[in-house]
Amino acid sequence: MHIPPWLLYSILTLIAWGVVGLLQKLSTNYISAESSLIWLVVGFLILEPFFYRGPAIFHYSKVNLTYALLSGLLNAVGAWALFASLKSGGKASIVAPLTALYPVVVIALVPVLLHESVPPLQWAGVGCALIAVILLSA
Amino acid sequence: MNEIPRQEAPGRLQPMLSARWFWYALICVICWGGWALLSKLGSREIPPDTMQFLFTVGTLPIGLALLIARRGRLEKSTRGIAYGVLNGVLSGVGGLALFAAYHTNGNTTLITATSALYPMITVVLAVVILRESFRPIQALGLVFAAIAIVIFSL
Numbered sequence: 151m152h153i154p155p156w157l158l159y160s161i162l163t164l165i166a167w168g169v170v171g172l173l174q175k176l177s178t179n180y181i182s183a184e185s186s187l188i189w190l191v192v193g194f195l196i197l198e199p200f201f202y203r204g205p206a207i208f209h210y211s212k213v214n215l216t217y218a219l220l221s222g223l224l225n226a227v228g229a230w231a232l233f234a235s236l237k238s239g240g241k242a243s244i245v246a247p248l249t250a251l252y253p254v255v256v257i258a259l260v261p262v263l264l265h266e267s268v269p270p271l272q273w274a275g276v277g278c279a280l281i282a283v284i285l286l287s288a
Numbered sequence: 289m290n291e292i293p294r295q296e297a298p299g300r301l302q303p304m305l306s307a308r309w310f311w312y313a314l315i316c317v318i319c320w321g322g323w324a325l326l327s328k329l330g331s332r333e334i335p336p337d338t339m340q341f342l343f344t345v346g347t348l349p350i351g352l353a354l355l356i357a358r359r360g361r362l363e364k365s366t367r368g369i370a371y372g373v374l375n376g377v378l379s380g381v382g383g384l385a386l387f388a389a390y391h392t393n394g395n396t397t398l399i400t401a402t403s404a405l406y407p408m409i410t411v412v413l414a415v416v417i418l419r420e421s422f423r424p425i426q427a428l429g430l431v432f433a434a435i436a437i438v439i440f441s442l
Contacts, residue, residue: 156394159385160402166382168409172417173371173378180368184354188362189369191351193376194344200384201341210334217330218339221323222346228319230350231312240309243420246410247433248313253440255321256328263325275439278432285429287304 174233175242183233190229228252244286251279336387340380382406401441405434 177186207215228249235245254276260266304310331339355362362369382403389399411430414420 154392154394156389156392156399157402159389159392160394160399162385163382163389163403164406164409166378166385167403167406168413170375170378170382171407171410172413173375175414175418177368177371177375180365181363181372184358185362185368186372186375188351188355189372190376190379191344191347193373193378194347194380196373196377197380197384198341198344200380201337201344203335203338203341207338207341210338214330214333215342217326218334218342219346221326221330221339222343222348223350224319224326225323225343226347226350228316228323229347230354231315231319235309235312235316238308238312240307240313241414241420242418243411243414243422244426245309245313246414247407247430249316249320250404250407251433251436252317252320252324254436255318256324257440259321259325271439271442275436278439279436282429282432282436285432286426287307287310288423288425288429 171242171246175236175245178233178237183230183237186233186237187226187230191226248283248286251282254279336390340383340387397441401438404437404441407437408434 174186177189181189232245232249235249236242257268257272257276260268327339327343330342334342386399386403389403390396408430411422415422
């Protein structure tokens with residue numbers, strides 16, 4: 151059986167991130183949400199050399215560099231909130247699918263911030279996401 | 289007899305709205321929405337691996353702020369620390385595999401959709417390993433979440 155490389159890599163991502171959802175809950179079983187975030191950042195730093203592509207980094211526009219840095223900042227605040235959710239009794243099986251619905255926020259913000267229209271199918275996705283939130287949290 | 293269900297019906301949402309975990313999860317969704325939007329904007333010019341590098345630099349101030357807030361005092365649980373660090377490493381490995389997938393010239397939509405369905409794996413692991421209970425209504429919610437995730441990948 152031939153498995154195409156894109157599928158192999160995608161499945162690796164799927165499994166790695168799926169396991170992360172479990173480990174997030176496990177870490178908050180032993181340490182606080184704040185410590186979990188600090189050690190998460192340490193984990194990120196370990197892989198940092200794999201992503202470094204030399205000093206070319208400083209040649210990108212300041213605006214886009216700011217966006218990239220701010221994206222990390224916001225992700226870390228979100229990750230802390232996720233750990234806090236798990237620490238205060240949230241189940242991994244509920245919190246993981248719930249927090250994966252963050253594209254809803256992007257779809258809601260795109261027309262306002264980027265003045266781009268959102269296709270109707272994406273709004274249908276938002277509808278499904280909202281139903282999912284209600285059913286998952288029931 | 290009929291009055292009891294009528295009183296209970298509006299109260300069904302009450303546990304969810306009064307639960308702290310729910311509001312924290314909502315804060316996470318809002319922040320990650322901002323992260324996704326800023327990543328989208330930044331990656332118009334910056335390649336994915338460099339975006340990931342800068343992303344980690346961006347997480348540092350929050351990690352340092354929390355470290356200072358705790359005056360450097362962290363719990364000495366080896367397991368907790370190991371799980372915490374592994375969270376970061378596995379997130380990065382998943383990211384690297386995703387970049388590799390995009391480099392194979394495979395269908396971008398299929399790659400995005402497959403990888404974005406990661407919560408389904410978490411649910412299975414949480415039910416099997418952590419023995420978390422998962423009711424039929426929540427399974428239905430998971431189906432809607434999966435549909436939403438696939439639509440968002442299009």
